[in-house]
Amino acid sequence: MTFAMSLLHLSPSRPRPARINGVDGEGSLSRGAAVPPLGAPDPAPTAQQATLRNSDTMSRRHDVPSRAGDGESRLRGAVRGATPLALAGLAANVANLGVTLVIARAMSTRSYGATAQLFALFMIVSMPGSALLVGVVRRVTAWTRTGRADLIAAWAARMRRVGCRVVLAVALLALVARAPLASELSLPGPGGVAETLTAGAAWCLLCVDRGLLQAARRYRELAANLLVDAAVKGVATVGLVLAGLGQTGAAVAVLLGVLAALAHTRRALRRAAPDGAGADDAAPGGHAPAAPAASRRERGLAADLGAALTALAFLALLQNIDVLVQGRLSPDESGQYAAVSVTCKVLMFGAVVLAGFLLPEAADRRHLGEHALHQLGATLAILAVPAAVLLAVAAVAPDTLLSLAFGPRFTDASGALLPLAGAMTCLGATVLFTHYLLALGSRAVLLALGLTAVAAAGMITLAGGSPVATARMDLAVQAVLAVVTGLLVVGAARRTTAAPDGLEAVRA
Numbered sequence: 427m428t429f430a431m432s433l434l435h436l437s438p439s440r441p442r443p444a445r446i447n448g449v450d451g452e453g454s455l456s457r458g459a460a461v462p463p464l465g466a467p468d469p470a471p472t473a474q475q476a477t478l479r480n481s482d483t484m485s486r487r488h489d490v491p492s493r494a495g496d497g498e499s500r501l502r503g504a505v506r507g508a509t510p511l512a513l514a515g516l517a518a519n520v521a522n523l524g525v526t527l528v529i530a531r532a533m534s535t536r537s538y539g540a541t542a543q544l545f546a547l548f549m550i551v552s553m554p555g556s557a558l559l560v561g562v563v564r565r566v567t568a569w570t571r572t573g574r575a576d577l578i579a580a581w582a583a584r585m586r587r588v589g590c591r592v593v594l595a596v597a598l599l600a601l602v603a604r605a606p607l608a609s610e611l612s613l614p615g616p617g618g619v620a621e622t623l624t625a626g627a628a629w630c631l632l633c634v635d636r637g638l639l640q641a642a643r644r645y646r647e648l649a650a651n652l653l654v655d656a657a658v659k660g661v662a663t664v665g666l667v668l669a670g671l672g673q674t675g676a677a678v679a680v681l682l683g684v685l686a687a688l689a690h691t692r693r694a695l696r697r698a699a700p701d702g703a704g705a706d707d708a709a710p711g712g713h714a715p716a717a718p719a720a721s722r723r724e725r726g727l728a729a730d731l732g733a734a735l736t737a738l739a740f741l742a743l744l745q746n747i748d749v750l751v752q753g754r755l756s757p758d759e760s761g762q763y764a765a766v767s768v769t770c771k772v773l774m775f776g777a778v779v780l781a782g783f784l785l786p787e788a789a790d791r792r793h794l795g796e797h798a799l800h801q802l803g804a805t806l807a808i809l810a811v812p813a814a815v816l817l818a819v820a821a822v823a824p825d826t827l828l829s830l831a832f833g834p835r836f837t838d839a840s841g842a843l844l845p846l847a848g849a850m851t852c853l854g855a856t857v858l859f860t861h862y863l864l865a866l867g868s869r870a871v872l873l874a875l876g877l878t879a880v881a882a883a884g885m886i887t888l889a890g891g892s893p894v895a896t897a898r899m900d901l902a903v904q905a906v907l908a909v910v911t912g913l914l915v916v917g918a919a920r921r922t923t924a925a926p927d928g929l930e931a932v933r934a
Contacts, residue, residue, distance in 0.1 A: 538765075597623075654690045813851040
């Protein structure tokens with residue numbers, strides 16, 4: 427929370443002039459202003475501009491209160507913008523916890539541990555989709571800001587066609603690979619593995635449509651989509667598990683939730699998409715860009731996707747490596763540790779939901795030559811509330827919490843609750859920092875995530891499957907990572923504010 431508030435004071439050290447080279451103080455083009463091409467030298471300042479700059483320098487000391495008030499107003503606006511997604515995420519979390527209470531009491535500890543491992547596998551397989559979402563938001567935002575929104579429909583339709591082929595291919599391969607993969611993960615059987623892999627591939631297709639909603643800032647429809655996913659998955663999980671299908675039923679429920687969410691986004695985009703982004707096919711007479719320009723855009727998208735995929739794959743590994751390694755080294759204790767893990771990783775779901783607000787906001791402000799630290803601070807402040815509650819309960823009554831939620835059979839690993847809650851709090855902040863940096867096109871975060879993932883795998887393996895030792899090792903690496911990625915964000919913000927009037931950010 428303290429770090430979140432410190433970000434809010436990293437506003438520019440000088441007030442932005444009213445108009446510079448045709449760009450007004452809010453980063454928008456002034457009517458009738460001539461804008462030099464990118465890379466061209468700035469024209470010499472007129473006498474009026476020189477007077478404005480000199481007066482700005484003379485009045486820096488007297489402008490601090492007004493800038494502070496403006497920062498508070500932007501923070502309140504960011505909180506209001508993120509609230510629909512935060513409330514939807516809270517409702518989905520409550521539903522997931524309710525489902526967990528039911529199935530944990532209906533399943534054996536071994537079967538519940540296997541279900542947790544399948545869910546961790548889904549998170550890893552679905553990471554390409556989350557990377558694709560980052561690329562969609564950046565691409566659509568850039569096209570919209572540069573007057574090329576007519577390209578969105580054809581591009582989105584092409585992405586969906588490719589995505590459908592990929593889902594079908596993954597489903598076929600999953601049927602072949604399910605038995606060897608189940609054996610490698612020490613699962614009690616292959617049931618649910620193919621369904622989990624297919625759900626991960628379908629999630630990638632869903633992320634294309636969610637990216638279109640995010641880029642259009644349609645946060646209410648995105649929030650409704652989260653609720654559709656949670657409702658269908660929750661009802662199906664309870665029904666199938668109580669019917670005796672165990673881990674297989676839980677995996678089928680995840681797939682059904684993704685498919686329902688996909689149907690919802692398709693309807694939402696068809697219903698209200700003035701730019702045609704919701705159309706299944708491009709208009710026959712639509713705009714066709716020149717081949718060299720299209721080739722450059724595809725290479726740029728590939729670079730965005732590559733960076734985002736790498737970053738989010740590392741995040742998925744960092745989120746789930748403890749469950750996978752602990753379950754492999756100590757299968758008999760996997761159910762107890764899974765109960766602790768599910769309780770703590772509620773924070774991760776909240777961070778991902780809030781990133782859905784932060785990503786398009788940061789990407790859009792980048793094109794305006796501004797930072798989105800107020801939006802980042804708002805998401806961190808919102809995430810800090812459930813994190814503080816979980817840490818307090820984990821410190822005071824871990825056994826009581828696990829017993830009430832999962833039953834007395836799942837309290838043996840209660841000593842791991844507090845350190846793992848701390849680890850997931852740190853990782854939640856890292857998720858927000860990473861999405862902020864990805865929205866800016868930053869690549870520096872990849873090295874930090876990669877080195878930490880390697881360190882986490884080694885240190886958690888050294889814990890030997892002990893739940894408490896595993897959680898403590900995880901906390902150590904996640905705390906260091908949160909500090910490093912936070913410093914990267916601070917450095918990026920300082921570089922933005924140090925650039926002359928933010929024009930370098932516009933030209934990037």
